[in-house]
Amino acid sequence: MSEAATATTLDPARHAYSMPLDQIDVSDPELFRTNSFWPYFERLRREDPVHYTRDSAYGPYWAITKYKDIMQVETSHQVFSSDTGLGGITIQDGNAKLGLPMFIAMDPPKHDIQRKTVSPIVSPENLAKLEGTIRGRVGMILDGLPVNETFDWVERVSIELTTQMLATLFDFPWEDRRKLTRWSDVATAEPGSGIIDSWEQKMAEVKECGDYFARLWNERVNAPPGNDLVSMMAHSDAMRHMSPEEFLGNLLLLIVGGNDTTRNSISGGLLALNENPAEYRKLRDNPELIASMVPEIIRWQTPLAHMRRTAKVDTVLGGKTIKAGDKVVMWYVSGNRDEDAIERPNDFIIDRARPRQHLSFGFGIHRCVGNRLAELQLKIVWEEILKRWPDKQIEVMAEPRRVHSSFVKGYETLPVRIPA
Amino acid sequence: MSTIIFIENNGTRHETDITDGHSVMEGAIANMVPGIDADCGGACACATCHIYVDEAWMARLPDKTEMEVSLLDFAPHVQDNSRLACQIKVSPELAGMVVHLPEAQH
Numbered sequence: 001m002s003e004a005a006t007a008t009t010l011d012p013a014r015h016a017y018s019m020p021l022d023q024i025d026v027s028d029p030e031l032f033r034t035n036s037f038w039p040y041f042e043r044l045r046r047e048d049p050v051h052y053t054r055d056s057a058y059g060p061y062w063a064i065t066k067y068k069d070i071m072q073v074e075t076s077h078q079v080f081s082s083d084t085g086l087g088g089i090t091i092q093d094g095n096a097k098l099g100l101p102m103f104i105a106m107d108p109p110k111h112d113i114q115r116k117t118v119s120p121i122v123s124p125e126n127l128a129k130l131e132g133t134i135r136g137r138v139g140m141i142l143d144g145l146p147v148n149e150t151f152d153w154v155e156r157v158s159i160e161l162t163t164q165m166l167a168t169l170f171d172f173p174w175e176d177r178r179k180l181t182r183w184s185d186v187a188t189a190e191p192g193s194g195i196i197d198s199w200e201q202k203m204a205e206v207k208e209c210g211d212y213f214a215r216l217w218n219e220r221v222n223a224p225p226g227n228d229l230v231s232m233m234a235h236s237d238a239m240r241h242m243s244p245e246e247f248l249g250n251l252l253l254l255i256v257g258g259n260d261t262t263r264n265s266i267s268g269g270l271l272a273l274n275e276n277p278a279e280y281r282k283l284r285d286n287p288e289l290i291a292s293m294v295p296e297i298i299r300w301q302t303p304l305a306h307m308r309r310t311a312k313v314d315t316v317l318g319g320k321t322i323k324a325g326d327k328v329v330m331w332y333v334s335g336n337r338d339e340d341a342i343e344r345p346n347d348f349i350i351d352r353a354r355p356r357q358h359l360s361f362g363f364g365i366h367r368c369v370g371n372r373l374a375e376l377q378l379k380i381v382w383e384e385i386l387k388r389w390p391d392k393q394i395e396v397m398a399e400p401r402r403v404h405s406s407f408v409k410g411y412e413t414l415p416v417r418i419p420a
Numbered sequence: 421m422s423t424i425i426f427i428e429n430n431g432t433r434h435e436t437d438i439t440d441g442h443s444v445m446e447g448a449i450a451n452m453v454p455g456i457d458a459d460c461g462g463a464c465a466c467a468t469c470h471i472y473v474d475e476a477w478m479a480r481l482p483d484k485t486e487m488e489v490s491l492l493d494f495a496p497h498v499q500d501n502s503r504l505a506c507q508i509k510v511s512p513e514l515a516g517m518v519v520h521l522p523e524a525q526h
Binding site for chain 2: 071074075108112115116119122123124354356357361363364365367369371372
């Protein structure tokens with residue numbers, strides 16, 4: 001949007017509906033930082049659901065905004081490729097310009113083989129084993145929170161818990177675990193977001209991550225097979241011969257996948273409940289609603305706003321002709337608010353009939369491999385919160401600061417207070 | 421209507437009558453059978469309506485599509501008689517079919 005800088009100072013709803021349709025560019029990170037993107041998607045869903053944006057900071061792309069069209073792209077992986085060589089899975093070419101291969105950004109058959117190497121870490125048996133560990137850590141984190149004093153929920157709870165989880169899955173040196181948080185933030189960042197200043201800085205920090213993990217790999221490849229992700233890859237026939245680039249790419253995929261997303265759903269859930277106090281009361285009256293609230297939080301938050309594909313052949317979607325080579329962006333954040341697929345989609349309702357029907361995990365062969373672990377963490381967080389504060393509402397004290405990104409949809413800070 | 425029998429992982433048995441032409445997944449949801457998540461709503465786009473079909477009925481089922489094969493390939497605890505319930509339409513030919521549910525849907 002050429003006038004993006006001014007757009008945010010205008011009433012976004014009026015601006016979204018008054019500007020020429022063909023000028024709409026929903027990829028501007030500023031729209032996400034200011035939380036003003038909603039009416040643009042609403043207009044596209046109504047007037048031009050498969051929308052071509054000619055000019056954007058990321059080049060031309062198709063914006064897919066309706067649930068059913070997104071589902072069609074998701075389930076047509078022969079037509080819509082995830083391959084890094086064609087552009088990868090983010091609107092920014094090369095997977096947020098990392099330029100590294102990783103299995104989320106591969107097509108079959110290689111994708112299938114690598115995915116199956118790491119998926120046992122989130123098997124039902126392993127999740128059952130992790131449950132006690134997660135509960136113990138959540139308890140410690142919550143018990144350490146100050147009462148009657150404003151603090152940052154993102155820093156103290158969301159980041160700390162997801163970083164501890166990730167350190168466990170990698171069997172990563174505990175005292176260095178915040179490096180994982182930093183690498184996760186860096187992996188999806190672009191200059192100007194406040195996280196990195198230049199692409200060179202990004203690549204330098206990514207290299208540091210690669211060097212650190214290369215040491216862990218070398219230790220573990222010569223040790224008996226363990227149950228952590230690094231050891232699983234080092235001892236797998238399918239993955240032990242990966243190039244250093246592919247190893248680093250897959251690491252970053254697992255770091256971002258296991259970190260940013262759950263972090264922002266942990267923060268988003270508390271925000272949603274504060275914006276909807278009647279739902280918070282409903283939850284306190286009936287903690288069993290946690291089971292249906294967890295997928296509702298993940299829908300409502302949609303921690304990754306989009307995934308991208310590249311058309312391999314000419315194809316028709318929603319009546320529009322998409323050419324081979326075109327960039328196709330599935331806006332999960334829009335599909336999750338599509339009134340033709342979800343009843344009262346803009347409302348946060350913790351006891352929906354079919355809460356699991358949302359796009360946040362994606363669908364098809366690239367569906368989030370850690371979805372049940374993410375849900376488990378959220379479930380335990382809320383069980384332990386309600387155990388400690390059954391009749392109190394943890395209060396959001398100010399607007400959160402939102403991430404400057406149209407990929408990671410999340411929060412940098414969320415000031416809250418636990419009443420005395 | 422044809423009868424389909426669901427057996428939960430803990431052994432609980434649910435005898436359901438499902439409208440012919442509906443999928444086994446839709447029938448399970450309509451009859452409130454626990455243990456079928458059906459996250460994608462029947463689009464053959466996840467694997468959260470994974471079932472084990474009693475051997476006696478396997479031969480009467482339609483072949484798996486390429487997508488069903490791929491999705492089952494990624495699901496945990498897959499056996500030769502694993503299917504996705506959304507891909508099986510109920511018909512009088514399947515009346516009495518017994519299906520077992522996995523411990524959890526992933």
